[in-house]
Amino acid sequence: DGLQGALIEWAAIGAKSRGSEGIDDFLQLYRSLPEEQTQMRGNMIAHVSKLLTGIDSLTLVLSDWYRALMDESTLIRARAVQAWEYVPYDLVKNFPDLFFEAYSVLLLDQYVMVHQYAVRALSRRSFPEDKRGLVRTRLWNLICYYTQQDKKDNFIVECIDVFASLCLSDEDRKGKIGLLLSNILLILEGSALYDAINRLRFHFDDIPGFVKVALKAIQDKYTRSISIDDCISVILRAPHDELRNCKDDLQKAFNALKPFKPQQFIEALVYVAALSKCGDNVTANVCLKELLEEIPNDERNTQWKLKAALVTEATSIEHAISVCEPYNGLIEKWNGLTAELEKEYEERAKFRDFPPSFFS
Known part of the structure; x- marks a missing residue:
């Protein structure tokens, strides 16, 4: 053939x-x-x-x-x-x-x-814009049909992609219809869920609830066996309001990494950054401290531990400012950590710059 x-x-x-x-x-x-x-x-x-x-x-x-x-x-x-x-x-x-x-x-x-x-x-x-009305209802019917429990596969992602691209106004995408599409995507598992993020990650940024789909996908075994990069991209680009609606999901994803492994450090920081972005600095700070405790106390990891500590203090300062609490002591601690890090840089400059094994 x-x-x-x-x-x-x-x-x-x-x-x-x-x-x-x-x-x-x-x-x-x-x-x-x-x-x-x-x-x-x-x-x-x-x-x-x-x-x-x-x-x-x-x-x-x-x-x-x-x-x-x-x-x-x-x-x-x-x-x-x-x-x-x-x-x-x-x-x-x-x-x-x-x-x-x-x-x-x-x-x-x-x-x-x-x-x-x-x-x-x-x-x-x-289709030309004036002919797209012919397919709107029929594409929606296909989405509903393939959403049935025994008919879920990657094809539903194609249907949703075409339906959203051809048949929805900006108002539709940002409203109840967009949220309904995200809820349908949340039903998917495995390769279909991976395909949803891979295919829709750029033009579904304005669809409410899509970051929840990314947070489900990033914990899916199939997605993790291939790449979580697209999921991370969706999470980092998500608007503040969307992240506020996902605080529990972000904490769940962070906790799922415990006990922390070196290769998951960046992923953990993504969840912390998202929590901070949505204004939950308290939870972000708690997560950072938990992560900081997991970094081994040895000379090879001193630089990374200091950097993580600086991020932790920065989150604490941001929270203190937002709730009008004193933060002079936090700034002093920040300055002390900065001085320690500068000293560490000077010491390392005398030797070859081997990256710490904890993050390799």
Whole structure:
């Protein structure tokens, strides 16, 4: 199938280079194929958009393409809808309403394969803004359907991504609908949960509740077996209000690291920074002190212990200022730690700068 698909793609590109005559030859071959040759018919219709150069070529292919969208074969319908993702951007506005209506109907198809090809194509080539209303309700229905307990998989993440990108206003994204999408994502586990963060991390920053999804993912075994970097990015970029709603989740994630391991030090600091950012300096300070106690009291770790102590004191000073408590003693302690750290720098400058084993 892969070799046949590649050969047909080359044939389509070659046909396009010959103009109307080449396009007509390609379509005549497609029409001459017996119905039972679904694989070749599917491969040919999947590349029909590769024939497009302008309105004239669009006129030539539309009737065959439209019929393929309504074909009895599930494979043909799926491959016909797949062809949409390769449509030249400048030609999208020239497609007739009937095509968009036929496409959107396939989001109600009874077969998963058709849904997957349709949503994937929409993620790569969107409908014009005035046609997106055709898919809004149908995409939402897919999200609800695949949210059912026995149907959760990575495809729901694709559906949510396309739905949010094409169908939601800024007000919708920041309101109840956005929160509902986050709650759906919170149901996911394993690879689907990892995919949600990996796929949505940049354009879901304004979606309420999304940082909770990141905090669940960062504790998921599947995510931790690959990388938690994207989760950390979401947490660090989260707005203050969102972090305030996640204080319990942040503490839970921090406590889950106990007993602390050297390679988890940075992750622990992320939770502390998030707690401080949302204004909970008391909890942040407690966490820092717990973390500080875990750093071994040996010469190799002196520099790191001093740095951690400085961060702890900075959090204490920030809290004291916020609640109008005296902080002169804290500043004196800060200055003393700073002097110790400068002295440590001078001592280390005399030797090769080996990083402490605790953080390696």
